[in-house]
Amino acid sequence: MSTNSSRIAEGVFADEACDPVFLTQKLVRCQSVTPVEGGALSALEAWLEPAAFNCTRLLFSEAGTPDVDNLYARLGTEGPHLCFAGHTDVVPVGDEGAWTHPPFAAEIHDGILFGRGAVDMKGGVACFLAAAARYLKGGGALPGSLSFLITGDEEGPAINGTTKILDWMVEAGESMDACIVGEPSCSTVVGDTIKNGRRGSLNGTLNVRGKQGHAAYPHLADNPVPKLIRLLDRLASAPLDNGTDDFEPSSLQITVIEAPNTATNVIPAFAAAKFNIRYNDSWDRERLEAWARALCDKAADEIGARYQLGFEGTGSVFVTKPGPLVDTMVGAVKAVTGKSPELSTGGGTSDARFIFTHCPVIEFGLVNETIHQVDERVAVADLETLTKVYERFIASYFAGTVTG
Numbered sequence: 001m002s003t004n005s006s007r008i009a010e011g012v013f014a015d016e017a018c019d020p021v022f023l024t025q026k027l028v029r030c031q032s033v034t035p036v037e038g039g040a041l042s043a044l045e046a047w048l049e050p051a052a053f054n055c056t057r058l059l060f061s062e063a064g065t066p067d068v069d070n071l072y073a074r075l076g077t078e079g080p081h082l083c084f085a086g087h088t089d090v091v092p093v094g095d096e097g098a099w100t101h102p103p104f105a106a107e108i109h110d111g112i113l114f115g116r117g118a119v120d121m122k123g124g125v126a127c128f129l130a131a132a133a134r135y136l137k138g139g140g141a142l143p144g145s146l147s148f149l150i151t152g153d154e155e156g157p158a159i160n161g162t163t164k165i166l167d168w169m170v171e172a173g174e175s176m177d178a179c180i181v182g183e184p185s186c187s188t189v190v191g192d193t194i195k196n197g198r199r200g201s202l203n204g205t206l207n208v209r210g211k212q213g214h215a216a217y218p219h220l221a222d223n224p225v226p227k228l229i230r231l232l233d234r235l236a237s238a239p240l241d242n243g244t245d246d247f248e249p250s251s252l253q254i255t256v257i258e259a260p261n262t263a264t265n266v267i268p269a270f271a272a273a274k275f276n277i278r279y280n281d282s283w284d285r286e287r288l289e290a291w292a293r294a295l296c297d298k299a300a301d302e303i304g305a306r307y308q309l310g311f312e313g314t315g316s317v318f319v320t321k322p323g324p325l326v327d328t329m330v331g332a333v334k335a336v337t338g339k340s341p342e343l344s345t346g347g348g349t350s351d352a353r354f355i356f357t358h359c360p361v362i363e364f365g366l367v368n369e370t371i372h373q374v375d376e377r378v379a380v381a382d383l384e385t386l387t388k389v390y391e392r393f394i395a396s397y398f399a400g401t402v403t404g
Helices: 003-010 020-028 040-051 122-137 162-171 224-237 285-303 324-337 380-400
Strands: 054-062 065-075 081-087 112-114 145-151 178-181 193-195 200-209 251-258 270-279 306-315 342-344 361-363 377-379
Touching: 020 040, 020 112, 020 122, 020 380, 040 054, 040 065, 040 122, 040 145, 054 162, 065 162, 081 122, 081 380, 112 380, 122 145, 122 380, 145 162, 178 380, 193 324, 193 361, 200 224, 200 285, 224 251, 224 270, 224 285, 224 306, 270 285, 285 306, 324 361, 324 380, 377 380
Parallel strands: 081 145, 081 178, 178 361, 193 342
Antiparallel strands: 054 065, 065 145, 112 377, 200 270, 200 306, 251 270
């Protein structure tokens, strides 16, 4: 008997682990607002360990950031290795009084499950766990390994989560052949969209120095605000590109403008702004920074502005081209829902931006209509549909030993 078969024989999923609705309710009731673990990872461990998954809790720290608890659980030691990546941390509930149903009660009304994280993304985690349980309890062959990479830091700084898990995996000799990220990828119904790539994201901070003075005597001061606005206009009005075969046009959006001044009769000493660039595969970070600096240099020379420009990247652009991994998920979606999913690289970002450097990765999950909103919710029927898609994908993956 192979190593993997022995491990499967040693452990059994509880019947409750096959029910995505039950699992989603249990996870939603864990108040795991970033960076608090809230019992969510412990709940996953309690379902995975009896099924012979080797579970490792990973607590990571870094100065200036909160400690974050994470979970890596693997069944099997051989390849191919299919990993499911996700997060159990959630954003704050906001105005709790505005919720129709308590945000951590996971109540079901008229076939709809309400709760923070129901879609983003405890529902997705629950569905993949239920799919794995059904597949293995049904006697599905596992000629390889199946794992869960679950962080508690996706909605937060994303410093002590997936990136450090991946570093730990490399040091531990753990490698993945393919990864599914269970973020809510669909727009209207489960099955309409697979995310097979993401734009890169680059944040910029622009500071313009001036000279403080009385508003009635502008000739004795140097107002940085108009100069900042001129530089920002130059950045915001310059087209980046027209899009590519896989991505929509890149976009620069001004997000913050501020001056440290509360008096209306005082010209401030400096003004600052922040902007975000979502860029496609015709750019990389180095070229984008050079482009922005060149525009600012030219505008600053024209108006005599003294400025500083800094950058912070939050993720590189990537695309997973149609091939075995994408095609297997498309096939699973079609088989269960009858739909032909759109391949999309639009929207925000996810931890797939870190995973793509380790293995091919795609995102597929629930409908994203209510994520981060008051009354975040998911249809119970959608949880069952997604579980069936995941189970079909797991079976097809190991039947075809997809690796790319």
